[in-house]
Amino acid sequence: MPHPQDNPHVVFLDRDTLSPETRLREMAFPHSLAVHARTAPDEVAERIRDAEIVITNKAPLDREAIFGAPKLRFIAVAATGTNIVDLKACAERGIIVSNILNYAINTVPEHTFALIFALRRSIVAYREAVIRGRWQEAQQFCFFDYPIRDLAGSTLGIMGDGVLGRAVAEIGQALGMRTLFSTYKGTEGMGPLYTPFDEVIRTSDIITLHCPLMPSTQNMISHREFAMMERRPLLINTARGGLVEEEALAEALDSGRIGGAGFDVVTSEPPPADHPLMKLAARPNFILTPHVAWASQEAIQTLADQLIDNVEAFRSGSPRNCVAA
Incomplete structure (x- = not known):
C-alpha cells in the first residue's frame, strides 16, 4: 500500500447527486481536486486512476476499477448504503x-408519513378530481369518491429497527397508532419487542420498509406476502428498490390485495418508461417519488458536512464510519 501523498489527488465522481444549494467546505489539507457532475460506470476506472481519495454517492466502484487505481487509499461514500462499492476488493x-x-x-x-397521509386520506386523488371539475359536478359542499381513513387506532408494521425505523415508530405512536417491529424474514426468537414477520404482514394496516438491501432482504415482499395481507394495507418503501418484487406489487394493486402504495425507490434509477412502477404512476392509490426522501435541505447539508469530516478524519489518521466487507 502506498504511503499517504503530501498533496493527494481527490476525485468526486458525482457532485450533482447533491443539490446545487449544498455547501461543500474546503478540505483542511493540501490537495488537488477533480469534481465531476456525474460519472458513468465505464468512466470510473479512468477518472480514479491517479486518485488517493475518491468520493462517490452512486457511481459504482467495482473490482477492476479499484485494482486499477494503485494510489487509492480511501473511498468516502456520500450515502449510508455502500452496495455500489466492492468492499471485498477494498479489503x-x-x-x-x-x-x-x-x-x-x-x-x-x-x-x-407524507406518503402515508397522502394515501390514507386520498389527497392526490381528491386534488386531481378537483382539477377535473368533479367538485362542480357534485353540486354540493363535498364529495366522497375516494376513501379517507384515520391513522389513530391503526396498526403500523415496521420492517427495520435502526434509527429510521425507530423514528417512524415514535411518530406513529404520537399519532395514536399501534406499532409493530417485525422480526427478520425467516427468523424467530428476536425477543418480546419484535412481532413475527408473517404476523406483521397479516395484521398491519400500513407496512413501511426501513431496512438495507442485501441477499436476505431481496424481494422480501413478493407474491406470498401480498397474498397474506388480510387488511389491504398501504405499503411504503423509502428504503431501497429491490426489497419488494415490483411485478408482484403491480399485481397486488391491480387485484386490490393492498389499498395503495407509496414508493420513493425502484430497482433501476431512473426507471425506464416501461418500468412496472412507471406504469402504475397515474393510479390514484399509488405515489412514486424520485428517491428524494433523504433530500431535505437540512439533511443534505448535514451529509455534506459529515462527508468532509470523514475525509479529514482519514487524512488525520483516525478514520471514522468505516465499513467492513
Missing part, C-alpha cells in the same frame, strides 16, 4: 471505506 487492497450515518433521521420519517 484485499487495504482501502478504507466510510459512509454517512444518521443524517436522515428527520427527512426520511417525515417523507414516510
Whole structure:
C-alpha cells in the first residue's frame, strides 16, 4: 500500500447527486481536486486512476476499477448504503471505506408519513378530481369518491429497527397508532419487542420498509406476502428498490390485495418508461417519488458536512464510519 501523498489527488465522481444549494467546505489539507457532475460506470476506472481519495454517492466502484487505481487509499461514500462499492476488493487492497450515518433521521420519517397521509386520506386523488371539475359536478359542499381513513387506532408494521425505523415508530405512536417491529424474514426468537414477520404482514394496516438491501432482504415482499395481507394495507418503501418484487406489487394493486402504495425507490434509477412502477404512476392509490426522501435541505447539508469530516478524519489518521466487507 502506498504511503499517504503530501498533496493527494481527490476525485468526486458525482457532485450533482447533491443539490446545487449544498455547501461543500474546503478540505483542511493540501490537495488537488477533480469534481465531476456525474460519472458513468465505464468512466470510473479512468477518472480514479491517479486518485488517493475518491468520493462517490452512486457511481459504482467495482473490482477492476479499484485494482486499477494503485494510489487509492480511501473511498468516502456520500450515502449510508455502500452496495455500489466492492468492499471485498477494498479489503484485499487495504482501502478504507466510510459512509454517512444518521443524517436522515428527520427527512426520511417525515417523507414516510407524507406518503402515508397522502394515501390514507386520498389527497392526490381528491386534488386531481378537483382539477377535473368533479367538485362542480357534485353540486354540493363535498364529495366522497375516494376513501379517507384515520391513522389513530391503526396498526403500523415496521420492517427495520435502526434509527429510521425507530423514528417512524415514535411518530406513529404520537399519532395514536399501534406499532409493530417485525422480526427478520425467516427468523424467530428476536425477543418480546419484535412481532413475527408473517404476523406483521397479516395484521398491519400500513407496512413501511426501513431496512438495507442485501441477499436476505431481496424481494422480501413478493407474491406470498401480498397474498397474506388480510387488511389491504398501504405499503411504503423509502428504503431501497429491490426489497419488494415490483411485478408482484403491480399485481397486488391491480387485484386490490393492498389499498395503495407509496414508493420513493425502484430497482433501476431512473426507471425506464416501461418500468412496472412507471406504469402504475397515474393510479390514484399509488405515489412514486424520485428517491428524494433523504433530500431535505437540512439533511443534505448535514451529509455534506459529515462527508468532509470523514475525509479529514482519514487524512488525520483516525478514520471514522468505516465499513467492513
